[in-house]
Amino acid sequence: MYTDTTKIRVRYSETDKMGYVYNGNYATYYEIGRTEMMRSLGMDYGKMEETGIMLPLLDLKCKFIKPAFYDQEITIKTTVKDLPGIRMLFDYELFNEAEELINIGSTTLVFFDMAKQRPCPPPDYFMERIAQFF
Amino acid sequence: MYTDTTKIRVRYSETDKMGYVYNGNYATYYEIGRTEMMRSLGMDYGKMEETGIMLPLLDLKCKFIKPAFYDQEITIKTTVKDLPGIRMLFDYELFNEAEELINIGSTTLVFFDMAKQRPCPPPDYFMERIAQFF
Amino acid sequence: MYTDTTKIRVRYSETDKMGYVYNGNYATYYEIGRTEMMRSLGMDYGKMEETGIMLPLLDLKCKFIKPAFYDQEITIKTTVKDLPGIRMLFDYELFNEAEELINIGSTTLVFFDMAKQRPCPPPDYFMERIAQFF
Amino acid sequence: MYTDTTKIRVRYSETDKMGYVYNGNYATYYEIGRTEMMRSLGMDYGKMEETGIMLPLLDLKCKFIKPAFYDQEITIKTTVKDLPGIRMLFDYELFNEAEELINIGSTTLVFFDMAKQRPCPPPDYFMERIAQFF
Numbered sequence: 001m002y003t004d005t006t007k008i009r010v011r012y013s014e015t016d017k018m019g020y021v022y023n024g025n026y027a028t029y030y031e032i033g034r035t036e037m038m039r040s041l042g043m044d045y046g047k048m049e050e051t052g053i054m055l056p057l058l059d060l061k062c063k064f065i066k067p068a069f070y071d072q073e074i075t076i077k078t079t080v081k082d083l084p085g086i087r088m089l090f091d092y093e094l095f096n097e098a099e100e101l102i103n104i105g106s107t108t109l110v111f112f113d114m115a116k117q118r119p120c121p122p123p124d125y126f127m128e129r130i131a132q133f134f
Numbered sequence: 135m136y137t138d139t140t141k142i143r144v145r146y147s148e149t150d151k152m153g154y155v156y157n158g159n160y161a162t163y164y165e166i167g168r169t170e171m172m173r174s175l176g177m178d179y180g181k182m183e184e185t186g187i188m189l190p191l192l193d194l195k196c197k198f199i200k201p202a203f204y205d206q207e208i209t210i211k212t213t214v215k216d217l218p219g220i221r222m223l224f225d226y227e228l229f230n231e232a233e234e235l236i237n238i239g240s241t242t243l244v245f246f247d248m249a250k251q252r253p254c255p256p257p258d259y260f261m262e263r264i265a266q267f268f
Numbered sequence: 269m270y271t272d273t274t275k276i277r278v279r280y281s282e283t284d285k286m287g288y289v290y291n292g293n294y295a296t297y298y299e300i301g302r303t304e305m306m307r308s309l310g311m312d313y314g315k316m317e318e319t320g321i322m323l324p325l326l327d328l329k330c331k332f333i334k335p336a337f338y339d340q341e342i343t344i345k346t347t348v349k350d351l352p353g354i355r356m357l358f359d360y361e362l363f364n365e366a367e368e369l370i371n372i373g374s375t376t377l378v379f380f381d382m383a384k385q386r387p388c389p390p391p392d393y394f395m396e397r398i399a400q401f402f
Numbered sequence: 403m404y405t406d407t408t409k410i411r412v413r414y415s416e417t418d419k420m421g422y423v424y425n426g427n428y429a430t431y432y433e434i435g436r437t438e439m440m441r442s443l444g445m446d447y448g449k450m451e452e453t454g455i456m457l458p459l460l461d462l463k464c465k466f467i468k469p470a471f472y473d474q475e476i477t478i479k480t481t482v483k484d485l486p487g488i489r490m491l492f493d494y495e496l497f498n499e500a501e502e503l504i505n506i507g508s509t510t511l512v513f514f515d516m517a518k519q520r521p522c523p524p525p526d527y528f529m530e531r532i533a534q535f536f
Contacts, residue, residue: 012437012447013290013430017183017283017338023191023241024165024281027158028415035414035473045414046473049151057157060196067190070285071437071448107157146303146313147296147424151417151472158415162281169280169339179280180339204419205303205314285451291459291509292429299426317419325425328464335458375425 002133003079006036010072020067027060030092030105033078037090041129052115053123058087058108066102073097083134084127086111086119136267137213140170144206154201161194164226164239167212171224175263186249187257192221192242200236207231217268218261220245220253270401271347274304278340288335295328298360298373301346305358309397320383321391326355326376334370341365351402352395354379354387404535405481408438412474422469429462432494432507435480439492443531454517455525460489460510468504475499485536486529488513488521 008029016022038045045055068074075095082089087110094103113120121127142163150156172179179189202208209229216223221244228237247254255261276297284290306313313323336342343363350357355378362371381388389395410431418424440447447457470476477497484491489512496505515522523529 011430012284012433013292015285016280017285017287018188018190019285020190022161022281023194024158024161026194027156027161028413031158031414044473046471054152056152056154056201057196057198059198060157060160060194062191062194062196064191064193069448071446145296146299146418147426149419150414151419151421153419156415162279165280178339180337203314205312286456286458288458290429291462292426292433294462295424295426295429322420324420324422324469325466327466328425328428328462330462332459332461 001079001081002037002041002130003077004033004037004040005075005077006033007073007075008032010068010070010074012070015070020069023062023064026062026094026103026105029074029076029094030060030078030090030107033076033092034090034107037078037080043126043129048123048126051123052113053120054112054114055088055109056112058110060105060107062103062105064103066096066100068094068096068102074102080130083131084122086121088122135213135215136171136175136264137211138167138171138174139209139211140167141207141209142166144202144204144208146204149204154203157196157198160196160228160237160239163208163210163228164194164212164224164241167210167226168224168241171212171214177260177263182257182260185257186247187254188246188248189222189243190246192244194239194241196237196239198237200230200234202228202230202236208236214264217265218256220255222256269347269349270305270309270398271345272301272305272308273343273345274301275341275343276300278336278338278342280338283338288337291330291332294330294362294371294373297342297344297362298328298346298358298375301344301360302358302375304344305346305348311394311397316391316394319391320381321388322380322382323356323377324380326378328373328375330371330373332371334364334368336362336364336370342370348398351399352390354389356390403481403483404439404443404532405479406435406439406442407477407479408435409475409477410434412470412472412476414472417472422471425464425466428464428496428505428507431476431478431496432462432492432509435478435494436492436509438478439480439482445528445531450525450528453525454515455522456514456516457490457511458514460512462507462509464505464507466505468498468502470496470498470504476504482532485533486524488523490524
């Protein structure tokens with residue numbers, strides 16, 4: 001299992017007329033969690049794309065527990081519970097400044113070879129770095 | 135059961151560097167499906183909010199089958215399978231111009247009294263309009 | 269001079285906690301105006317990109333006259349006043365349902381050859397279609 | 403004159419199919435610049451809204467010099483050149499990691515009393531804090 005936490009601050013543009021963070025923006029928060037989790041492993045998602053491998057989503061699940069508000073600092077805890085194969089599952093827990101759990105989510109992503117236009121195994125250097133945690 | 139379909143055209147702003155519609159934008163497509171489904175029942179979600187009742191999300195699920203691309207016309211099919219109570223479940227199916235199913239999703243929403251800050255039953259006028267389909 | 273009008277409906281996701289359309293979303297409305305103006309000339313911006321020419325922005329100006337609100341139908345009037353060269357200037361006027369002018373904007377775009385990574389003249393087929401209006 | 407700098411990292415959701423940051427997202431970067439500039443003065447824009455005063459935009463100008471790319475760290479330099487009155491003008495300069503100037507912008511905002519629905523002078527506590535820099 002591998003876990004990383006990062007923080008974001010809610011932007012005005014992310015709120016809606018209800019005064020809450022708009023539901024679709026949690027997908028972006030999850031993406032930030034993934035990017036920073038990979039960086040914490042010494043990996044660079046952008047560079048992986050330059051080598052011709054991308055990681056599109058297969059599914060996304062999101063449970064809204066409490067609203068998030070403008071200018072709050074939100075903690076994003078991103079966890080990979082199983083050693084990735086062609087697919088990689090991320091779990092997310094979001095906390096507000098009072099350390100209350102406000103949102104739970106998960107996404108399944110697939111390593112995808114852009115040239116061959118089909119799923120592929122993760123790059124070796126990626127597996128070497130993440131394998132030590134499993 | 136009640137079903138409504140509406141169409142949107144993919145905006146440049148909705149694409150990402152992968153060339154696909156960014157995953158978080160499907161939540162917005164679902165929202166458009168809900169708004170238009172309600173309008174097709176002679177209802178106005180904005181007016182309901184003005185009476186002090188809003189409909190925040192409890193959960194969101196999204197399955198990505200095929201990517202959507204810039205300028206494609208996407209058909210959003212929104213279905214309510216069960217008569218709503220305090221909670222209302224919407225299902226979504228998205229189709230591209232070749233009539234291929236590209237995305238499946240669902241959301242659970244809760245009628246919420248803004249003044250009392252707690253869940254409430256749906257407005258009577260809403261139930262009268264939707265009940266005839268169940 | 270060439271003018272085209274198109275309509276959009278304000279999405280919930282486009283509002284912010286002020287209850288207005290968030291200021292950054294007008295750039296997207298302008299983009300829709302451009303796409304539809306080009307389509308009205310029988311052109312397809314996506315296809316032009318596939319031939320290796322894109323149209324990035326050089327500048328954007330926006331004047332906010334009245335707010336736009338959720339679910340309003342907004343009319344986007346897009347005008348090209350001068351025959352395009354390497355640069356193309358678009359003007360925008362946005363109107364609400366009461367036909368009030370709510371926003372004025374302009375953008376300068378540049379035809380850009382992706383392979384050569386430098387500005388280029390507009391494609392011949394584009395100039396032939398638009399030239400008749402000047 | 404008062405200047406503050408803050409940094410953001412470009413999100414995947416902010417890119418478009420051109421591979422650049424979508425033009426409309428610079429408005430959000432400017433908003434972050436304003437929020438953080440105010441915070442650096444010991445002020446909280448969210449709290450000001452709770453007292454019934456908001457700061458909608460009157461205009462926005464944006465000049466795109468070089469593109470910004472996914473995962474780049476962008477420095478936002480926000481400057482107020484003149485002591486604010488009912489209107490407040492912000493200037494922005496954005497720099498990439500190579501310290502190249504990539505974007506210049508400005509926005510005019512107006513202090514607006516939500517209850518009276520009309521422009522108003524800035525709050526006294528705000529003027530006291532900012533006046534010392536002019």
